[in-house]
Amino acid sequence: MKKILAGLALAAGLLAPAAWAQDPAASAPVAAAASAPAPAADAASAPAAAAASAPAEAASAPAVVPNKGDTAWMLVSTLLVIMMTVPGLALFYGGLVRSKNMLSILMQVMVGFSLIVVLWVLYGYSLTFTEGSGASSPFLGGLDRLFLKGIWNNVTGTFENAATFSKGVAIPELVYAAFQATFAGITGCLIIGAFAERAKFAAVMAFLALWFTFAYIPIAHMVWFWPGPDAYTSAAVVEATNAKGGLLWQWGALDFAGGTVVHINAAVAGLVGAFMIGKRIGYGKEQFTPHSLTLTMVGASLLWVGWFGFNAGSALEASGSAALAFMNTFAATAAAVLAWCIGESLIKGKASMLGAASGAVAGLVAITPAAGNVGIGGGLVVGLAAGFACLWGVTGLKKMLKADDSLDVFGVHGVGGILGALLTGVFNAPQLGGPSFPVDWFTGTLTSADAYSIGAQVLVQAKAVGVTILWSGIVSLVAYKLVDMTIGLRVTEEEEREGLDISSHGETAYHK
Amino acid sequence: MKLITAVIKPFKLDEVREALSAIGVQGLTVTEVKGFGRQKGHTELYRGAEYVVDFLPKVKIEAAVNDDVVERVIEAIESSARTGKIGDGKIFVSPLDQVVRIRTGETGNDAL
Secondary structure (H helix, E strand, C coil): CCHHHCCCCCHHHHHCHHHHHCCHHHHCCCCCHHHCHHHHHHHHHCHHHHHHCCCHHHCCCCCCCCCHHHHHHHHHHHHHHHHHHHHHHHHHHHHHCCHHHHHHHHHHHHHHHHHHHHHHHHHHHHHHHCCCCHHHCCCCCCCCCHHHCCCEECCCCEECEEECCCCCCEEEHHHHHHHHHHHHHHHHHHHHHHHCCCECHHHHHHHHHHHHHHHHHHHHHHHHCCCCHHHCCCHHHHHHHHCCCCHHHHHCCCCCCCHHHHHHHHHHHHHHHHHHHCCCCCCCCCCCCCCCHHHHHHHHHHHHHHHHHHHHHHHCCCCHHHHHHHHHHHHHHHHHHHHHHHHHHHHHCCCCHHHHHHHHHHHHHHHCCCCCCCCHHHHHHHHHHHHHHHHHHCCHHHHHHCCCCCCCHHHHHHHHHHHHHHHHHHHCCHHHCCCCCEEECCCCEECCCCCCCHHHHHHHHHHHHHHHHHHHHHHHHHHHHHHHHHCCCECCHHHHHHCHHHHHHCCCCCCC | CEEEEEEECHHHHHHHHHHHHHCCCCCCEEEEEEECCCCCCEEEEECCEEEEECCEEEEEEEEEECHHHHHHHHHHHHHHHCCCCCCCEEEEEEECCCCECCCCCCEHHHHC
16 A cells, blocks of 8 residues: 555655755644654654664655654644544534433444444455555555454564655554544534434444445545655656545645544434434424533533644644644634534524533634635634535524434534535635645646636535435435334334433433 | 422522521421423424423422411412413322321321
């Protein structure tokens, strides 16, 4: 897998570290030349250790030694994303259901997350983030890292590297695999909110395994897999190297931290699930009031904090790009909270706690694809727009769709994800404050305001959104059908009325 | 002997207890209840879903008292629980056949 070989075939660059440290490409994708010299100095000052991690094929070239700051930041980011899911998402969702179904949500999230992490280690990482072969390579990776084999050498104690967005900068591939495992895990768990309070536990797990394999893996590969900047060793190989990337990456679709891969992907699966599983008994007649908005607020806040790992961590380095993603995740989310509350005040007369928490999540969702791809002003607009749009998503759109998407997975993650993906194409424009990207990863030539076409980029973004909706929709439809025919998607009416805590798990959340 | 049952606004409980203590009522049982009367409920809005909450939280107090203090007890509750706004609650008076103090086995007025 070329991506892991970051820095291995770096001969040209490493021969003159000082020279490439000054190269704008070294700090791609965001122009932040100041961040480049640190890793360069590090790599240059530890030539002896560098040789240790060089595999046979590039034994002559000194390998990159990961910068400890980058590695530490990525380990912390990984932890933050774990915290987003358990407990963050679990509590955010859990507070929104009736008290008799609290544990079922906590269980589905915790066990679903665990299931996907195990599958990720077994085959998910390899199929997502290694280079595929033949006609399927734009859609699916290969088997080089099945069971994470070869990701480190237990005899020599050496660890493979994963590429970042800067030439000559790498992180241990194990860290990258762990970081990406958390993304796969939380994406599956997002879906759970759409069919909360009525799905069979075993059915949820079976669906998640199928959907992860046939929807998450290919879409993540299509959007995120590329050989890494160090693979661009000469002008001659640029085209061939580009061709090794995922389909949507080749199209030029921008998705910094997972607008398509995570949010649209999960939201479509959720919406299809809400239709396939059907409405909850008593929907529209009985009161389905959230049992604890306090826990929902706690969960939303944990999501917000954890999202800094999700978005800023997606820079893969402790760099200026990470800082930009960090500030956008901060400011856009705050703008979305304000927007949702203003919208509610104008329409309903009162701003609500659930509205503020939902606004935060809406802003976080929308800024996800944009985080390191837009300037601060663009980020604020994305956040504001998401607050209003997702408020419509859970009210107007929800009425039109007529599905019982229990916790508004589509209204928030679908609407916010699509909006964020499209606006990324707008505010990525250098003329609107967006960071400039290398258009050629060998020379490091950056996009210019003159060359950037907002219309063309938005079109690419829209195509990526369309592919994700179709792919996830079709896979979900088949997966739900398969599970329905084998396990059955729904609990019995009696079990649903009793509550899933008792009927599915034999426990009660709150003793009175 | 009479059993006085009153349903009052929850925040009036302390005032009612003080008023009853002042006239010598020795004991009181308090239950948190829900119900509806002429006071209308309210609506709650959760994202797109609007729910009408008909049953409002109230406090029910029960006191067993001697016949000769019934009028004073009613008056004490009435004056201490009143806000003048709709939803102040009601007082019910019913005859009480027997009272037994479990510890001593005393019955009737001695057990009050």
